Amino acid sequence: MGLFQLQRSQHPTSDDTRNAALAAPGFGRYYTDHMAVMNYTEGQGWHDPRLIATEAFSLHPAAAVLHYGQEIFEGLKAYRHSDDSIWLFRPERNAHRFVGSADRLQMAPLPPEYFLASVRELVELEQDWVPEGVNEQSLYIRPYMIADEPYLGVREAHNYIYAVIATPAGAYYPEPVKLWVTPNFTRAAPGGTGAAKCGGNYAASLAAANEALEHGCGQVLYLDGAEHKWLEECGTMNFMVVTADGELLTPALGSILDGVTRNSILTLAPEHGLTPVERAISIDELRDGLDSGRIVEAFACGTAAVITPIIGFNAPERGEEVVGDGTPGEKTRALRAHLLDIQYGRAEDRHGWMQRVV
Numbered sequence: 001m002g003l004f005q006l007q008r009s010q011h012p013t014s015d016d017t018r019n020a021a022l023a024a025p026g027f028g029r030y031y032t033d034h035m036a037v038m039n040y041t042e043g044q045g046w047h048d049p050r051l052i053a054t055e056a057f058s059l060h061p062a063a064a065v066l067h068y069g070q071e072i073f074e075g076l077k078a079y080r081h082s083d084d085s086i087w088l089f090r091p092e093r094n095a096h097r098f099v100g101s102a103d104r105l106q107m108a109p110l111p112p113e114y115f116l117a118s119v120r121e122l123v124e125l126e127q128d129w130v131p132e133g134v135n136e137q138s139l140y141i142r143p144y145m146i147a148d149e150p151y152l153g154v155r156e157a158h159n160y161i162y163a164v165i166a167t168p169a170g171a172y173y174p175e176p177v178k179l180w181v182t183p184n185f186t187r188a189a190p191g192g193t194g195a196a197k198c199g200g201n202y203a204a205s206l207a208a209a210n211e212a213l214e215h216g217c218g219q220v221l222y223l224d225g226a227e228h229k230w231l232e233e234c235g236t237m238n239f240m241v242v243t244a245d246g247e248l249l250t251p252a253l254g255s256i257l258d259g260v261t262r263n264s265i266l267t268l269a270p271e272h273g274l275t276p277v278e279r280a281i282s283i284d285e286l287r288d289g290l291d292s293g294r295i296v297e298a299f300a301c302g303t304a305a306v307i308t309p310i311i312g313f314n315a316p317e318r319g320e321e322v323v324g325d326g327t328p329g330e331k332t333r334a335l336r337a338h339l340l341d342i343q344y345g346r347a348e349d350r351h352g353w354m355q356r357v358v
């Protein structure tokens with residue numbers, strides 16, 4: 001018996017329709033028949049954990065989330081192994097990060113056991129929606145929380161909806177990208193929301209993302225908000241470089257997101273002859289390192305793409321700069337393959353990261 005009570009959908013997707021969707025799922029195009037939902041009411045706490053048909057919410061037009069953006073989310077995946085078992089990767093880190101994000105936005109913290117149960121029970125119920133584990137396919141899981149109290153005063157809401165939806169994600173090989181070092185935008189500042197996974201950070205990032213596209217770059221590399229000097233991250237992915245003398249260098253935590261992928265890659269680094277180093281890295285150190293050959297590889301990392309190789313940078317007053325020979329680096333490719341092999345059960349899980357659901 002699970003924690004979440006099942007109220008079955010009256011209109012489940014037919015096997016044929018689902019199989020057609022799974023043959024070419026794309027990303028975010030199809031959703032599982034059910035979602036997990038739970039409510040928070042002040043005085044009562046969290047209540048009514050349930051698995052119900054994926055359908056529209058009914059929100060009062062004054063619901064706080066629609067006005068002041070009290071929203072947080074998470075992202076993780078379920079992986080099908082070759083023996084048809086289904087696994088999650090370090091979901092307890094997402095559960096704890098969700099508590100931290102809730103705290104920053106003054107939302108009701110969801111106890112991690114509810115977070116974990118909601119994800120496990122939804123994946124178990126919707127196991128037929130987890131694609132074959134070939135070509136990096138997975139079921140992408142999106143837990144989130146919104147403030148649904150109808151109230152227009154500016155204070156934290158008293159009511160929240162927690163929900164988990166899931167969408168099959170198809171074959172995904174990230175294109176190597178160039179990063180635009182934006183002179184006009186920052187994503188975080190000391191004391192801001194940079195370390196919280198909240199929708200507002202993403203809304204604020206769209207202008208910089210479009211600026212990057214205008215300059216021929218696929219992603220943004222943000223500098224810090226105070227001095228505009230220190231590397232932060234890419235806005236949906238953390239940032240790392242490999243040095244010629246075998247360091248895996250990444251900006252220290254603070255106003256960046258504490259990525260599960262980032263943490264996992266730092267942990268795997270020694271197995272690839274790399275020393276993980278978390279510290280402040282300036283844009284000048286990056287530029288000098290590329291010029292001198294001290295920095296030989298760069299990549300961005302996050303759950304969706306695992307690792308995206310960075311093959312160059314573009315910055316207004318500095319122009320274009322190439323990383324290494326302009327193709328994905330050797331350590332970048334090896335770390336990516338290693339993490340995927342652990343997630344898909346092809347490499348030994350020495351750190352106890354995988355949790356079986358089915």
Ligand SMILES: *Cc1c(COP(=O)(O)O)cnc(C)c1O
Pocket residue numbers: 075197233235236237238257258259260261262301302303304
């Ligand atoms: C989610 C996210 C990441 C990556 O975190 P993972 O846990 O590795 O998926 C990096 N930066 C930001 C801003 C994010 O929201």
